[in-house]
Amino acid sequence: MDFKFEEASQYEPVDNCRSVSLHNRRDKERVVASGELLIAWHHEPDQLRAYSNFNISENGAKIFCECYLPDGLTGLAVMHRPTGIRINRTCMVAWCKPVRDSTGQLKYYEAGMRFF
Numbered sequence: 001m002d003f004k005f006e007e008a009s010q011y012e013p014v015d016n017c018r019s020v021s022l023h024n025r026r027d028k029e030r031v032v033a034s035g036e037l038l039i040a041w042h043h044e045p046d047q048l049r050a051y052s053n054f055n056i057s058e059n060g061a062k063i064f065c066e067c068y069l070p071d072g073l074t075g076l077a078v079m080h081r082p083t084g085i086r087i088n089r090t091c092m093v094a095w096c097k098p099v100r101d102s103t104g105q106l107k108y109y110e111a112g113m114r115f116f
Contacts, residue, residue, distance in 0.1 A: 018021035
């Protein structure tokens, strides 16, 4: 597999959490998580991509990315790094929105991933 990584340093840092939980968010809030979510998109299954993530639950995650991810894009969420928690579930982009600075300049995108 050819690994390609989204640069994590340009996104807003999350310093207050060192672990991640995959508990259902209907019972608990999503857990703030530093690290990366590894995804193999169905249109390029031989490419594993790493995305910085902000929070994660049993049902999905919010990730940061440099380019827009279209709603409905599907893939396989493989694992969370650095915790090593294996996910191995089909995922889909539920939403994607731009994040802009105070001058209106595009900083990055946030995307909501739904796990199936």
